[in-house]
Amino acid sequence: MFFLHVHGEVMETVCGNKIEKQFEKGEIIISEGDEIRDFTYLKSGLVKLSRKGIDGKDQIISFAKPFDFVSLLSVFSSATYNYTVTALEVTTICMIQMDELKDIAMRNGEFTMGLMIHMSEATDKIILNNLEIRRKNLKGRVAFVILYFAKYIYAQNRFELPISRREIAEYIGMTTENVIRAMSEFRKDEILRFNGKEIEIVNEKLLISIADYG
Amino acid sequence: MFFLHVHGEVMETVCGNKIEKQFEKGEIIISEGDEIRDFTYLKSGLVKLSRKGIDGKDQIISFAKPFDFVSLLSVFSSATYNYTVTALEVTTICMIQMDELKDIAMRNGEFTMGLMIHMSEATDKIILNNLEIRRKNLKGRVAFVILYFAKYIYAQNRFELPISRREIAEYIGMTTENVIRAMSEFRKDEILRFNGKEIEIVNEKLLISIADYG
DNA sequence: ATCACTCGCTGATAATTATCATACCTTTGC
DNA sequence: GCAAAGGTATGATAATTATCAGCGAGTGAT
Numbered sequence: 001m002f003f004l005h006v007h008g009e010v011m012e013t014v015c016g017n018k019i020e021k022q023f024e025k026g027e028i029i030i031s032e033g034d035e036i037r038d039f040t041y042l043k044s045g046l047v048k049l050s051r052k053g054i055d056g057k058d059q060i061i062s063f064a065k066p067f068d069f070v071s072l073l074s075v076f077s078s079a080t081y082n083y084t085v086t087a088l089e090v091t092t093i094c095m096i097q098m099d100e101l102k103d104i105a106m107r108n109g110e111f112t113m114g115l116m117i118h119m120s121e122a123t124d125k126i127i128l129n130n131l132e133i134r135r136k137n138l139k140g141r142v143a144f145v146i147l148y149f150a151k152y153i154y155a156q157n158r159f160e161l162p163i164s165r166r167e168i169a170e171y172i173g174m175t176t177e178n179v180i181r182a183m184s185e186f187r188k189d190e191i192l193r194f195n196g197k198e199i200e201i202v203n204e205k206l207l208i209s210i211a212d213y214g
Numbered sequence: 215m216f217f218l219h220v221h222g223e224v225m226e227t228v229c230g231n232k233i234e235k236q237f238e239k240g241e242i243i244i245s246e247g248d249e250i251r252d253f254t255y256l257k258s259g260l261v262k263l264s265r266k267g268i269d270g271k272d273q274i275i276s277f278a279k280p281f282d283f284v285s286l287l288s289v290f291s292s293a294t295y296n297y298t299v300t301a302l303e304v305t306t307i308c309m310i311q312m313d314e315l316k317d318i319a320m321r322n323g324e325f326t327m328g329l330m331i332h333m334s335e336a337t338d339k340i341i342l343n344n345l346e347i348r349r350k351n352l353k354g355r356v357a358f359v360i361l362y363f364a365k366y367i368y369a370q371n372r373f374e375l376p377i378s379r380r381e382i383a384e385y386i387g388m389t390t391e392n393v394i395r396a397m398s399e400f401r402k403d404e405i406l407r408f409n410g411k412e413i414e415i416v417n418e419k420l421l422i423s424i425a426d427y428g
Numbered sequence: 429a430t431c432a433c434t435c436g437c438t439g440a441t442a443a444t445t446a447t448c449a450t451a452c453c454t455t456t457g458c
Numbered sequence: 459g460c461a462a463a464g465g466t467a468t469g470a471t472a473a474t475t476a477t478c479a480g481c482g483a484g485t486g487a488t
Binding site: 051053054055057059061073074075076077082102105106107108109110111112113115116117119120121123124126127128130131134135173212213 | 265267268269271273275287288289290291296316319320321322323324325326327329330331333334335337338340341342344345348349387426427
Binding site for chain 4: 351352388389391392
């Protein structure tokens with residue numbers, strides 16, 4: 001391992017006295033096609049990154065939690081965003097102007113290095129998650145997503161699912177109906193329990209083995 | 215657009231007097247699990263990046279052509295490679311030691327910026343290609359891959375396909391048999407013509423509309 | 429030269445997933 | 459309060475894709 005891991009620190013130092021904005025659940029933070037003016041990162045909350053297809057159907061690219069960058073794909077190589085960012089919970093973002101960031105980056109190799117490491121980690125995760133999802137069948141994919149939220153986002157087996165069945169479908173590339181069917185079966189098999197928006201993993205072992213493809 | 219596009223130049227300057235290695239078609243350049251010692255980029259040739267699943271089946275992540283980095287995913291955030299790089303044609307790579315790169319990067323913000331832009335573009339392309347592929351059906355995916363090689367890799371409608379049907383399948387996430395079937399149909403419908411390893415796009419318009427999903 | 433192996437190819441059948449239709453419940457706007 | 463819209467749910471059927479089986483051609487190794 002050659003380089004330090006830099007998580008919140010890099011942006012925290014830069015972002016200390018920069019612009020902050022807050023968004024309500026459901027609000028759009030960035031729209032596909034918007035000009036890229038600022039470099040944005042997530043201070044608190046949860047967002048989804050998505051894009052619209054020719055057919056009008058949405059695809060969810062990934063989710064981002066605190067300290068993740070929202071400015072990810074194409075932020076340095078494109079003039080406009082090619083994806084939409086939507087708040088899934090009350091979310092605070094922190095923004096720094098692109099040319100300001102550029103000035104800092106040009107002068108400070110160490111900072112830029114940290115930035116690069118962080119961005120690289122984030123995109124890696126997106127790619128690896130996509131590859132993982134792709135090799136699973138319907139149930140495996142649904143199980144994977146639920147475990148993703150339980151382990152990675154909330155770190156507990158009981159939580160309020162921040163997305164709808166349709167959004168799960170958009171993320172894993174299946175239809176809404178089939179996602180619902182899979183989840184219903186998990187309920188019937190007493191792997192999951194639902195209580196309104198709340199979801200509880202009852203049989204974690206089995207859920208994991210389904211996600212690992214059983 | 216705030217930052218310059220930096221393609222080969224950045225690495226060319228660094229790489230001018232660094233180690234070069236040549237590989238024959240089929241040779242493995244980097245193996246999953248290898249320690250990351252060097253930062254590697256492609257000087258000439260063509261490679262595939264792939265990884266092995268639990269079930270032993272390979273997944274192809276992407277292809278890389280000259281000036282693409284081979285060190286991509288996890289190169290800054292992991293101690294070992296989590297993918298394998300294999301030469302599809304005679305390939306020359308250029309390597310620079312990681313700590314040497316780090317030294318340069320720390321001292322030169324502009325260089326690091328260029329590196330970051332280039333890496334970010336590369337990973338973006340991987341993600342967007344994956345999303346594109348995912349929203350197509352079998353024929354659309356196969357058409358997409360053939361157009362990818364024709365347009366992006368070889369820039370001509372007649373070329374020697376550098377990968378097998380099985381590898382196409384591993385890239386687009388379908389079975390080998392179905393890839394063969396799709397290609398056979400393209401041949402029967404006089405969209406493609408085969409001649410040994412050579413492939414020719416006869417009806418480009420139709421192939422494009424199939425790729426765009428028709 | 430022969431064996432083992434991979435590739436390209438095709439067919440039959442099974443499994444998986446999508447589509448269409450319908451229903452009920454909740455939320456939202458007026 | 460009521461209508462409209464979206465979310466969850468389920469069933470029947472169609473479409474898509476995977477699996478299994480088999481074959482000939484080519485390639486590499488011994």
